[in-house]
Amino acid sequence: MPLEDYEIVIGLEVHAELLTESKLFCGCSTKFGAEPNTHVCPVCLGLPGVLPVLNEKAVEYAVRAGLALNCEIASFSKFDRKNYFYPDLPKAYQISQYDLPLCRNGWVEIALPPADENSPARTKRIGIIRVHLEEEAGKSVHSSETIVGSEYSLEDYNRVGIPLIEIVSKPDIRSPQEARLYAESLRTILLYAGVSDCKMEEGSLRVDANISLRPRGATEFGTRTEIKNINSFRSIERALAYEAARQAQVLDEGGQVVQETRAWDELHGVTVAMRSKEEAQDYRYFPEPDLVPVVTSREWVEKIRASLPELPLARQERFQRQYGLPAYDAALLTETRDMADFFEEAARQWHDPKAVANWLMGDFTRLLKEHGLEVSQSRLRPGHLVGMLKLMEKGVISGKIAKTVFEEMFLSGQDAEQIVKDKGLVQIADTGELEGIIQRIIAANPQPAEDFRKGKEKALGFFVGQVMRETKGRANPALVNELLRKLLTAGQ
């Protein structure tokens, strides 16, 4: 039967590195990109006799993430050891949380695209089973494809012990697109909460997906596969779409889906079998005896809750309500907290929020991208934009000139007034000066003038263009129009 007759059931496991200065159980730096094995110490290297000491900041960040994801925070939680051998795991166990995670029972609301242009936007709630805290492993570089096939492997332990949260969703996701939207929402929320930088390309955000199919209407889950090695938001959707189709084909051919872990092959756009359920590791979890349980007080949790910023979806709704923005604009502007803050600061000082939004979604976003900058790194601040909008409104500069001024503000960080003055960009609103220019142009172009007089409205556009070229765009467009009409007809 066609794929549409199957219901796709997806759950995601998302790992996010926390933005603490130091590692989870030692004082080593968590900075990305250092020389291999320079951010290590006896504790994170798991040398004999050393003991972990819990970084309380990491607990705070994990609780912050849990609250941002609408979780209950456990008043009593503990760490467990997850045992397995791998060269990048120095203790041969990962300190993680097994049966008593720090946070559980949360949810994320995702905005689904409207069914068609006339339908209202829809939202869907994806449940979160748990959020727990654990430590990172190191990084291996193998001399060939796999560790077993390699002549040698090199180990970098800088990443070992960086605090990580694992966010496990309920199997509430029903399409590859929803999976992507959920992952993007998580990213936005974690960025808002300020707990992770969520860079998939640097590995600080990683997504594994569980997917199964069942005939529509069935209540039992089908056999699932787990997809690893997904390295971008786009691949979440691609990998799951591929896997759904693959499973549908297996089922259609009367076969059975094998419960296994599969790797996404970005290059070939396929998933390939990694290991079967039988090969799955027995992690022999047991309570970590070197750490004491984590006890959180209600007051402490409430203090963290109070310090959380307004979260993306709420802010998006408020932007529509308060500033009258279309849903599309509100979604785009609230994607990062910095952009949303930028917008609000400018919109508070200007009576036309839509104009502010247009500048930010257009020229500002383009310039940031071109220069590879984040909003926080921009020299152009909200005050600059408002200053420029004022000059436009007063007619000092035209919309065209404004584009030049905006780019100049972006590059130099100077304010609009200064730039307009220095570069002589003030709009020509002097009727006498413009009349002179226009008369010269009409004289030089008798044919189009004749055309206009015969009723060819299009010819007016030609003259406007000529005037703008002559004045380097500084002429007031309304005035140019008015004078052109007057002078062209006056000559009759």
Add this chain to the structure above:
Amino acid sequence: MPAHQLAEMLRRRQISARELTEAVLARIEAVDGQVQAYITVTADAARRMADEADRRLAAGEGVTPLTGIPVALKDNLCWDGVRTTCASRILHNFVPPYSATVVDWLIQAGAVIVGKTNLDEFAMGSSTENSAFFVTHNPWDLSRVPGGSSGGSAAAVAAGEAVLALGSDTGGSIRQPAAFCGVVGMKPTYGRVSRFGLVAFASSLDQIGPFARDVEDTALLLQAVAGHDPLDSTSVNRPVPDYPAALRQGVKGLRVGVPREYFVQGIDPRVEQAVRGAVARLEKLGATVTEISLPHSEYAIATYYLIAPAEASSNLARYDGVRYGYRAQGAPDVVAMFSRTRAEGFGAEVKRRIMLGTYALSSGYYDAYYLKAQKVRTLFVQDFQQAFQQVDIVVAPTTPTPPFRIGEKADDPLAMYLSDLFTIPANLAALPAMSVLAGFTEEGLPLGVQFIGPHFAEERLLQAAYALEQDLAGEGVMARRPTLPVKAATA
């Protein structure tokens, strides 16, 4: 001579720390060929530390009761820059770039560290026969074991090769060798002494503690190593009492409990007699004696041999040949490298416990074994809680038998495990416990008696042990020392 007398002589400058250290080094030179207590003797470092101690003593600055006193470390305690082997081939060349907190504190106190002592590999054993390097001999009878796993530390103190020593106790590894070697050994309350830098065997049971010639010295060494350490999350932040000050309070009115379950069949009558004799002395000195019950005692061995190996299987998994220690050569791939390194690097008893522990934690068995054992563990806590409502301390045998012969139990792990029958409950319940000399067999083998107290009642144990020791000293028991043939040339 005990440390508290030596400390007095050092302070009066009747002897220098250097002279004392040289005397101990000479004693090691003379007798260690037979006792084999040391894996590493750190003579040069000891001399430097002794000279530093002499400077301090001369200046009268930073002098503590341990300044200038020669101390030995069990070779599972890390000391910055000095090889730490755990008596295992897998760590034969491991030199830690850090010191255990207790070692730091000893150095700060001005103690002189003379070397690292032998043990059962990774502290797993009761005779020091499981050392990958050699067997340590009991100074009272060289054909017998010194006990274990801290056999090297116990033997070194007994043979005069160190004035004091530190060991570690997971199921009796301080108290049992103390009893076998006729010295005092204490396992403090879990959390009283930092475990940072102690190579882990079973993290929820391991505790570092002192060995000494007498109870007063035990109090001095405990004083130096007890206290909160931010590097060990399980160390307790609670004031440390003045232990030496507690010694002379006597036992008048002290309520002593004797658990009937500890006098079961299989206990050597000489041991029973010595323990009952010690109880009688305490009674004579004014204590009241009650028979009590610790009903779950029979489950101690079974519980211990699930929890300890389970934790050990995880703690010892890091020895994979990747970063340090022994690595098997010529393995075709990483999996083979892991398994060959571990097959060649660990001894039989360590492998046996790793397998036991791995099994106990395996999916499908966890609930029946590890989880069940943890639940039973709480029963031991309850047993003692109830007992300590009736009595102030529990007095019991330390070991079921006097020291046995080398090789006697080496091929029978179960018989070996049973020698920890009476010491394990204190570890399971996290209680402080100590072993002191109770007398000798006719053939001159030392016999120990064990005192167990409520959490953080180390003072009470020291107080009772001191009273018993003084009473025994009155009859000359304490003056007996092992006689060892001494190498003529250097002695």
